[in-house]
Amino acid sequence: MNKQRLVVVGNGMVGHHFVEQLVAAGALAQFELTVLGAEADPAYDRVHLSEVFGGRAPEALRLADPAWYAGHDIDLRLGAAVEAIDRGQQQVILGNGEAIDYDRLVLATGSVPFVPPVPGRERSHCFVYRTLGDLAAIREACAHARSGVVIGGGLLGLEAANALRLLGLKTHVVEFAPRLMPVQLDELGGELLASKIGELGVAVHLGKATERIVDGEQARHRLEFADGSHLECDVLLFSAGIRPADALARGAGLAVGERGGIVIDEQCQSSDPAILAIGECALWQGRIFGLVAPGYQMARAAVATLCGGESRFGGADMSTKLKLMGVDVGAIGDGHGATPGAQTLLLLDRSGGVYKKLVVDERGERLLGAILVGDGSDYDRLLAYYQQGMALPTPVLALLTREGEAAAAPLCLPDSATLCSCHNVSKAAVVAAVREGHHELGQIKGVTRAGTGCGGCSNLLKQVLDQTLSELGLETNHHLCEHFAFSRQELCHLIRVEQIRDFDSLLARHGQGLGCEVCKPAIASILASLWNEHVLAKPHRALQDTNDRFLANVQRDGTYSVVPRIAGGEITPRGLIILGEIAERYGLFTKITGGQRIDMLGARRDQLPAIWGELVAAGFETGQAYGKSVRTVKSCVGSTWCRYGVQDSLAMTQQLEHRYKGLRAPHKLKFAVSGCTRECAEAQSKDIGVIATERGWNLYVCGNGGMRPRHADLFATDLDDQTLIRYIDRLLMFYVRTGDRLQRTSVWLEGMEGGLDYLKGVIIDDRLGIGAELEAAMASVVGSWECEWKATLADPDKLRLFEAHLNAPEEPTPPRRAERGQWVPAIDIKEVV
Numbered sequence: 001m002n003k004q005r006l007v008v009v010g011n012g013m014v015g016h017h018f019v020e021q022l023v024a025a026g027a028l029a030q031f032e033l034t035v036l037g038a039e040a041d042p043a044y045d046r047v048h049l050s051e052v053f054g055g056r057a058p059e060a061l062r063l064a065d066p067a068w069y070a071g072h073d074i075d076l077r078l079g080a081a082v083e084a085i086d087r088g089q090q091q092v093i094l095g096n097g098e099a100i101d102y103d104r105l106v107l108a109t110g111s112v113p114f115v116p117p118v119p120g121r122e123r124s125h126c127f128v129y130r131t132l133g134d135l136a137a138i139r140e141a142c143a144h145a146r147s148g149v150v151i152g153g154g155l156l157g158l159e160a161a162n163a164l165r166l167l168g169l170k171t172h173v174v175e176f177a178p179r180l181m182p183v184q185l186d187e188l189g190g191e192l193l194a195s196k197i198g199e200l201g202v203a204v205h206l207g208k209a210t211e212r213i214v215d216g217e218q219a220r221h222r223l224e225f226a227d228g229s230h231l232e233c234d235v236l237l238f239s240a241g242i243r244p245a246d247a248l249a250r251g252a253g254l255a256v257g258e259r260g261g262i263v264i265d266e267q268c269q270s271s272d273p274a275i276l277a278i279g280e281c282a283l284w285q286g287r288i289f290g291l292v293a294p295g296y297q298m299a300r301a302a303v304a305t306l307c308g309g310e311s312r313f314g315g316a317d318m319s320t321k322l323k324l325m326g327v328d329v330g331a332i333g334d335g336h337g338a339t340p341g342a343q344t345l346l347l348l349d350r351s352g353g354v355y356k357k358l359v360v361d362e363r364g365e366r367l368l369g370a371i372l373v374g375d376g377s378d379y380d381r382l383l384a385y386y387q388q389g390m391a392l393p394t395p396v397l398a399l400l401t402r403e404g405e406a407a408a409a410p411l412c413l414p415d416s417a418t419l420c421s422c423h424n425v426s427k428a429a430v431v432a433a434v435r436e437g438h439h440e441l442g443q444i445k446g447v448t449r450a451g452t453g454c455g456g457c458s459n460l461l462k463q464v465l466d467q468t469l470s471e472l473g474l475e476t477n478h479h480l481c482e483h484f485a486f487s488r489q490e491l492c493h494l495i496r497v498e499q500i501r502d503f504d505s506l507l508a509r510h511g512q513g514l515g516c517e518v519c520k521p522a523i524a525s526i527l528a529s530l531w532n533e534h535v536l537a538k539p540h541r542a543l544q545d546t547n548d549r550f551l552a553n554v555q556r557d558g559t560y561s562v563v564p565r566i567a568g569g570e571i572t573p574r575g576l577i578i579l580g581e582i583a584e585r586y587g588l589f590t591k592i593t594g595g596q597r598i599d600m601l602g603a604r605r606d607q608l609p610a611i612w613g614e615l616v617a618a619g620f621e622t623g624q625a626y627g628k629s630v631r632t633v634k635s636c637v638g639s640t641w642c643r644y645g646v647q648d649s650l651a652m653t654q655q656l657e658h659r660y661k662g663l664r665a666p667h668k669l670k671f672a673v674s675g676c677t678r679e680c681a682e683a684q685s686k687d688i689g690v691i692a693t694e695r696g697w698n699l700y701v702c703g704n705g706g707m708r709p710r711h712a713d714l715f716a717t718d719l720d721d722q723t724l725i726r727y728i729d730r731l732l733m734f735y736v737r738t739g740d741r742l743q744r745t746s747v748w749l750e751g752m753e754g755g756l757d758y759l760k761g762v763i764i765d766d767r768l769g770i771g772a773e774l775e776a777a778m779a780s781v782v783g784s785w786e787c788e789w790k791a792t793l794a795d796p797d798k799l800r801l802f803e804a805h806l807n808a809p810e811e812p813t814p815p816r817r818a819e820r821g822q823w824v825p826a827i828d829i830k831e832v833v
Contacts, residue, residue, distance in 0.1 A: 009106070116240055138163065208227070245281050328374060333386050364392065488741045489740070531784075638650050700714055715760065
C-alpha cells in the first residue's frame, strides 16, 4: 500500500500535539510524515517560557527530542522555514528553494507578536517575547541594563514583565487600555491586579499611548506618550497581542478572515480540502483561539479528519487560570456580565488582596462566569459549575465565602466531565488510573497526561485523586506541593532536626525542581519561625510574599501602610505627637486600628526607609503588621485605672507583646488581655485570650473574628504569671511546628484529632514529653529578635529594594483627594448590586 505524503508546517506545541495524536491513532501506517519547524529548537512548552529566567534549563521545556521523531520514522526538519505553498503542484517551498510534495498539508504556523507601528520600534534593544531565541537575545541585552519596559498589559505582556523582573531590571508595564488584562478582567479586578503587581516592584502605567521611541537622556530609550509624559528604559519588549501567522495561506490564495486567520470548518479543513489548519493560525466561525487547550482540541479534530474519526472542533471554552508574578488570576465564561438578565455577586477584600466576582443567571441557579484575583483556590469548583451546568448551592454567596455545606462538600462531577481540556482527559479516566494503582499526582499525570499542558487543572486533578483514594479507603497525601513530598509539619520537623537554614539546602536534600509560589513562602515562614533570621537576608529574600518583601502592607493604590508597634495601645503624649508630625510631614492618612495601634497609610515605597528612620530614632519599632506573625495584644486599662479591674492587664499586655513580637507562624496571631470578666478587650475572640480573675488569669485559645468567627475555648483557669507564660510558650511553638500552611489556630484546633482535650494533654500535662523543648525553642526566638526596620536601615543592600525608579529621584504619588481633613486615594468605587 502506498502511503500518502503528509506534511506538517510548524513544530510548536499544537503541531507537536497533532503529531503525537497521529502516532497514537496508528496513522503512520497510512501516512509518510514530514514535520517542518522554522526554529532551530524542537517543540517546547511556550506556556512556561519565563521559567527559563527563573533558572529552568531551556532543554527542560522540550516536549520531545528529535530522537523521538526519528524513532517513529518521522522526518523532522528544524530551521526549515517554508516560503510558499504551491497548491497546483501540491508542494511546499522552503527558503533554500527545496520543494516538498504533499497529499495532505497541515498548517500549524501559530501566531506572530503584534508590534504597534510606533516610530522607533526598529531600534536596537527592542524585542518581542515569543521564542527561546528571543529569550537568549533579551538575556544578553539585560546583562548590561538597569531598566526595562513592556508595551502591553495582557497575559503575554505580564509574563514578559515577569521575565524582566527575574533578570533584575527595574520593570515597567505600559498599557493603552485603562486596566490590565482588559479582555479577562473588569475594572475592580484589573485595579487589584495592578496593585498586587506594583507590590512586587513592577510599575504599571495605564491609559498610555506611545507616540514615538527616541534616544533617552539617562537610559537607551525614551518612550514619548500622547499625554506629553515620557518614560526611559534600557530594554524594550513589545507584547501587545498576537496576530495569526497566515502569510503562507494568503500567498496560496486560501480563504482568510478580514482581520486574519485561516478559515476552517469543524473538521479543521481550509477552503482547500487538501489543507488543514490548527492552532492560533486558524479562524473558526470568526474566532481566533489564543490558548493552548483549544489548539490541542483542533489537533485531535484534524487527526480524526485524516483518519476517519468522529472528533470535531466545535469551539472551546476560553476560561483560564494562571499565576502572574505569583498572583492568582482566574477568568471563567462571561465574567463581564454581558448575558441579558445576568446578576452579579462580588467579594472585595482590599486588605487581603482578594477579589471574587460571580455572574449568575437571572434566577441565581446557573453560573455564567467568574473573575478571581489574588485567590484562585475556588477556580476548579467554579469552573465545574460553569462547564457542567450544575445547579448552584443555596445561598450562592457561600461560593464566595467558603462557608457552609457548599464549601465543605466534595466536588461532585459526572464521570464524563473533562478535567483536562488540553489533553481531553475525563474524570472517569483519572478515576480508572487511581483504581489501577496510580496513587501519586505525578503518576496520574504520567499515565493520563492530565495537568501536563497548561497546568491549570492540577488542583482539580488533585481533588479527584484525593476523593477517589478516600472512596477506596486509602490514605491521601498532604504534600505541600509537587516539589516537596512532605506536609508543612514534616518539613518543619526536617528543617529543625537537620538544622537547615535556607531554601536551596532543603530543596537539594528533600525536594525536586525549582520550587513554586506555594512552597517558597511556606518554607520562608518555617525558617523565620525556627531561626528568626531577617526575612530580607539574601538567602530568604526571593521567597517572601509581597508584604514581607517590603516590610509593609500594600494598599489599593500601590502605596504602603506603616504601622509602628504600640504595645497594648499604650503610648505617651509625646509619642502621639511624633506620629502625628511624621504623618503630617509625609502626607499620610492616619487611623486608630481595631488592635489599638495607629495605622499610617499612603507611603510610597521609596519613602518607607525615611519614615522608618524617623520612627526608629524616636524609639518606635516595627509592628510587623505585614507578617504572618504576632500582630497585636489588645488591652483594657485593668486595675491600674478601672474600678472593676482585678489584675494589672496593662502590665501583662506589655509582657506578652514584647515577648512574642516577631514570632512567625502559619498564619497571623492576635492576642488580648482583659482586666476583669467584663471583657472589654474581647479576649475570647482571639488566638490567645487572657482574662483576669481574683486568683490569677484564665487562658482562652484558638478563637478568631473575621469572616468565619470562632469563640475561643477556655484552656486553663486561675494561672499565675509564670504558668500562663509557660502554657502560651508551649502552645504557640506546638502550633508553629504542627499547623498547616496558612492555617489559623481555630482551624488547627478544629482539625486536631482529640481536639481540646488532646491539646491540653500536650501543653498542660506534657504527655508527649516535649514541654521543655517547646519552651527552649520559644526562648531562642525571643532572644534573637531584632527590629526588621532598624536592621534594614543599617544594610545598604536591603535598602536598594526601596529605591525610586531609575528615571526619577522619587516615585510619583498616586492621585489623591481630600476627605474629612485627610488625603485618600482618588479611585472611584462602583456600587455593585
